[in-house]
Amino acid sequence: MRAHTIRLQAGADLAGFRVAIRRLVPAGIPPEAVTWIDGEAASLFAEAELTEPGPALALPRAVAALIPSVVMHRDPERYALLHRLVWRVAGGERHLAEVASDPLVHRLYLMRKSVARDLHKMHAFLRFRRAGAGAGGRERFAAWFEPEHHILAEAAPFFSARFPSFDWSILTPDGSAHWDGRALTFGPPGRREDVPDADAFEAGWTDYYSSTFNPARTNLAAMRAEMPKKYWHNLPEAAAIPGLVREAGRRVGEMIARAPEAPMKRVPARALAAMAAQEPDSLEALNAIIRASEPLVPGATQAVLGEGPLGADIAFVGEQPGDQEDVHGRPFVGPAGQLLSRALREAGIDRERTYLTNAVKHFKFEVRGKRRIHQKPGAGEVAHYRWWLERELAFVAPRVVVALGATAMLALSGRQVPITRARGPASFGDKPYRGFVTVHPSYLLRLPDGAREDAYVGFVDDLRRAATLAAEARAA
Amino acid sequence: MDDALKKKLTVLADAAKYDASCASSGAPKRKAEAGGLGSTTGAGICHAYTPDGRCVSLLKILLTNYCLFDCAYCVNRRSSNVRRAKFSVDEVVTLTVEFYKRNYIEGLFLSSGIIRSPDHTMEQLIRVAKTLRQRHGFRGYIHLKTIPEASPWLIEQAGLYADRLSINLELPTEASLERLAPEKDGAAIQTAMGQMGERILQAKEEKRRFAPAGQSTQVIVGADASTDESLIRTSARLYDHYGLKRIYYSAFSPIPDAASILPSQSPPLQREHRLYQADWLMRYYEFSPDDVAGATESGMLALDVDPKLAWALRNRDRFPVDVNRADREMLLRVPGLGVRAVDKIVAARRHATLRLDDVARLTSGLKRARPFLIAADYAPTRLTDRLDLRARLAEPPRQLSLF
Ligand code: SF4
Numbered sequence: 001m002r003a004h005t006i007r008l009q010a011g012a013d014l015a016g017f018r019v020a021i022r023r024l025v026p027a028g029i030p031p032e033a034v035t036w037i038d039g040e041a042a043s044l045f046a047e048a049e050l051t052e053p054g055p056a057l058a059l060p061r062a063v064a065a066l067i068p069s070v071v072m073h074r075d076p077e078r079y080a081l082l083h084r085l086v087w088r089v090a091g092g093e094r095h096l097a098e099v100a101s102d103p104l105v106h107r108l109y110l111m112r113k114s115v116a117r118d119l120h121k122m123h124a125f126l127r128f129r130r131a132g133a134g135a136g137g138r139e140r141f142a143a144w145f146e147p148e149h150h151i152l153a154e155a156a157p158f159f160s161a162r163f164p165s166f167d168w169s170i171l172t173p174d175g176s177a178h179w180d181g182r183a184l185t186f187g188p189p190g191r192r193e194d195v196p197d198a199d200a201f202e203a204g205w206t207d208y209y210s211s212t213f214n215p216a217r218t219n220l221a222a223m224r225a226e227m228p229k230k231y232w233h234n235l236p237e238a239a240a241i242p243g244l245v246r247e248a249g250r251r252v253g254e255m256i257a258r259a260p261e262a263p264m265k266r267v268p269a270r271a272l273a274a275m276a277a278q279e280p281d282s283l284e285a286l287n288a289i290i291r292a293s294e295p296l297v298p299g300a301t302q303a304v305l306g307e308g309p310l311g312a313d314i315a316f317v318g319e320q321p322g323d324q325e326d327v328h329g330r331p332f333v334g335p336a337g338q339l340l341s342r343a344l345r346e347a348g349i350d351r352e353r354t355y356l357t358n359a360v361k362h363f364k365f366e367v368r369g370k371r372r373i374h375q376k377p378g379a380g381e382v383a384h385y386r387w388w389l390e391r392e393l394a395f396v397a398p399r400v401v402v403a404l405g406a407t408a409m410l411a412l413s414g415r416q417v418p419i420t421r422a423r424g425p426a427s428f429g430d431k432p433y434r435g436f437v438t439v440h441p442s443y444l445l446r447l448p449d450g451a452r453e454d455a456y457v458g459f460v461d462d463l464r465r466a467a468t469l470a471a472e473a474r475a476a
Numbered sequence: 477m478d479d480a481l482k483k484k485l486t487v488l489a490d491a492a493k494y495d496a497s498c499a500s501s502g503a504p505k506r507k508a509e510a511g512g513l514g515s516t517t518g519a520g521i522c523h524a525y526t527p528d529g530r531c532v533s534l535l536k537i538l539l540t541n542y543c544l545f546d547c548a549y550c551v552n553r554r555s556s557n558v559r560r561a562k563f564s565v566d567e568v569v570t571l572t573v574e575f576y577k578r579n580y581i582e583g584l585f586l587s588s589g590i591i592r593s594p595d596h597t598m599e600q601l602i603r604v605a606k607t608l609r610q611r612h613g614f615r616g617y618i619h620l621k622t623i624p625e626a627s628p629w630l631i632e633q634a635g636l637y638a639d640r641l642s643i644n645l646e647l648p649t650e651a652s653l654e655r656l657a658p659e660k661d662g663a664a665i666q667t668a669m670g671q672m673g674e675r676i677l678q679a680k681e682e683k684r685r686f687a688p689a690g691q692s693t694q695v696i697v698g699a700d701a702s703t704d705e706s707l708i709r710t711s712a713r714l715y716d717h718y719g720l721k722r723i724y725y726s727a728f729s730p731i732p733d734a735a736s737i738l739p740s741q742s743p744p745l746q747r748e749h750r751l752y753q754a755d756w757l758m759r760y761y762e763f764s765p766d767d768v769a770g771a772t773e774s775g776m777l778a779l780d781v782d783p784k785l786a787w788a789l790r791n792r793d794r795f796p797v798d799v800n801r802a803d804r805e806m807l808l809r810v811p812g813l814g815v816r817a818v819d820k821i822v823a824a825r826r827h828a829t830l831r832l833d834d835v836a837r838l839t840s841g842l843k844r845a846r847p848f849l850i851a852a853d854y855a856p857t858r859l860t861d862r863l864d865l866r867a868r869l870a871e872p873p874r875q876l877s878l879f
Contacts (some may be wrong), residue, residue, distance in 0.1 A: 155812055217745060
């Protein structure tokens with residue numbers, strides 16, 4: 001049998017290997033007949049032969065996935081081992097990659113693991129140093145790293161996804177990677193001297209590293225297993241290790257030996273007072289908190305607070321502010337609010353003497369063209385605002401609380417109930433006020449003309465009943 | 477980096493080092509946007525290891541170590557004589573961003589002593605996270621340790637910016653809390669956890685971004701008389717009820733200037749290690765809390781053998797297990813076989829018959845596994861019945877301490 005020598009590019013020459021294997025295996029050239037060399041120049045196959053790929057081999061996915069990892073390994077035998085794998089798979093052992101106990105497969109998996117670990121360690125242990133300014137005044141950083149395997153091309157995209165906003169270079173003995181804010185490029189090997197030998201934050205970092213170490217837990221074996229010594233000389237913080245270890249025993253001894261002091265007086269008064277003092281003690285204080293808080297769903301212009309006198313007989317709770325409310329910062333000023341005003345008038349209720357608020361304090365919407373379309377708040381959002389609503393109602397102390405629609409009902413009672421069934425007097429749990437449920441006025445606006453009139457009459461009727469309930473409560 | 481800032485960093489990192497809950501895993505994968513900074517990989521990255529073998533993944537600091545409270549186990553309690561310091565919001569932001577840019581860290585784990593009031597403190601924590609996200613387009617990992625005494629709406633605001641939230645339980649029982657942390661209220665802590673669990677779940681359903689890496693907690697081991705069994709049962713309940721992602725056990729370390737009601741001794745590291753193993757068995761090996769409890773001796777896990785081996789020694793009648801035939805669930809019970817080894821065995825035996833050599837290639841725990849399994853060319857001879865089996869498999873007392 002003729003012996004073949006195949007020379008691939010130095011490093012991880014996946015393309016070269018692919019071309020070669022696609023020719024070798026179909027031609028029936030067994031692994032024993034091939035010598036693989038990674039390095040320098042061209043192949044001993046005629047150039048033309050090598051660059052022209054054979055037809056793709058149909059390999060099981062697990063095999064195809066294994067090859068690129070193993071190719072990155074620094075072991076000179078890697079191509080020969082992969083050749084044996086592909087040869088056996090093509091020879092009928094289609095499930096070979098699943099037999100992890102097979103000595104060849106086992107070895108390849110170990111190689112893949114070693115490559116994956118090296119990648120992970122490069123992502124973890126690479127340290128950038130500030131290296132002056134980049135193009136257009138951007139910051140520039142540089143790092144020196146010595147990977148165990150040929151992983152630079154595989155490792156670099158992690159850094160461009162993480163650090164797009166400054167320029168950086170990673171130099172290794174095998175090659176270099178560069179990022180200029182737009183593209184990742186690869187170049188020739190670098191030298192350690194090309195990276196600045198200091199950085200303004202390194203000392204602070206080393207201090208941090210030292211301070212976060214707990215001498216009472218010293219466990220050098222565990223440290224070395226995760227951070228092998230070969231990486232230490234490029235980790236600025238590693239310089240602190242010998243000192244930390246030397247001092248550990250003494251520090252622990254001192255802590256343990258120091259006689260415990262006499263127990264101090266442990267009066268919780270101050271802490272408890274501070275906790276009590278943080279509770280908002282008025283509606284204004286609560287409103288100040290709500291106003292200053294971030295909307296749970298971003299987008300709203302401002303929080304829309306409740307309006308009306310403290311001690312109002314009736315409080316109305318709507319769903320959430322709409323477009324108009326968000327603009328004006330006041331509840332029930334949009335079309336639904338106007339309809340509510342009209343209905344209140346017809347029911348003989350003075351809007352000025354009721355308290356109007358919403359279960360959710362911020363407008364949630366979706367932009368469609370130029371319009372901001374109201375979106376129903378989710379149960380989680382409602383629950384998030386519930387604390388505020390409960391505190392708010394406690395300050396207002398109404399006799400009757402009217403839930404306008406299902407969301408308000410959910411906020412007040414914690415339950416999802418269809419309004420059609422719940423409509424009328426209701427209990428919202430153990431509360432100092434009576435409850436009442438009706439539809440939200442915006443529901444009326446969405447009905448077709450015919451149905452709207454009837455529903456409106458029913459709505460006014462509900463309001464009247466709520467007013468009667470309030471009158472009863474006042475009398476009681 | 478100026479000296480004043482460096483000094484603060486030393487004090488406030490030192491004060492934070494007793495909190496074990498600082499892994500950076502669990503956030504969905506993210507990349508920085510143009511002009512932004514930071515990404516998450518899903519798996520978490522440890523950027524360094526200190527000589528205690530624990531990783532440095534996040535910048536783990538306190539906003540301040542001044543505290544109104546007086547929890548006996550805590551170095552920052554108000555009656556302690558430690559040096560105090562306080563960062564400004566901007567200082568924490570600067571440190572995080574500058575350390576991040578140099579690839580020292582995966583993000584920030586921020587906690588704080590309670591100053592002025594729990595709400596005030598919580599607001600400051602939130603401001604740090606919000607500034608990082610909004611002003612710096614920071615997409616790295618943020619873990620906030622919330623202040624359970626703060627108002628619920630504030631604790632929940634934290635979920636808008638943080639990847640993970642933790643509410644530390646610290647002590648497994650109400651009684652211990654009462655004795656060692658007089659101002660703390662165990663019921664309030666659990667209520668806060670419950671609410672947080674609900675919000676996280678709802679947000680997931682509603683596809684909102686809210687603490688995507690979930691919540692975790694820390695329990696201190698060895699500061700009170702709780703048994704391992706009670707710790708395990710508390711954990712099981714927390715995982716179940718509140719959907720916690722992780723429970724961290726932290727062996728109580730002697731702290732400088734310790735309060736006198738606490739044990740002054742080396743931290744029970746081996747016990748902590750066994751608790752993690754037991755926790756692991758429940759999360760990945762289909763062990764129930766009762767199984768684990770059944771492997772304890774008057775409520776305590778053995779220190780010389782791992783809990784799975786302890787369980788197997790107690791249940792010898794269930795072994796040996798045939799690697800070529802047994803179902804996955806039972807293979808998972810074999811000491812020395814991890815989840816990955818079991819999955820490889822199950823995949824491989826579909827196409828090959830496994831001998832002992834084959835198994836040896838799939839696990840590093842063959843020594844422990846041998847007495848409990850059968851392979852094509854191997855069956856343990858009475859090994860499972862030997863009285864001295866435990867002694868033969870026990871680890872030599874591991875010097876987990878200094879040198
Ligand atoms: S409240 Fe927190 S920081 Fe303050 S003493 Fe207790 S555990 Fe320590």
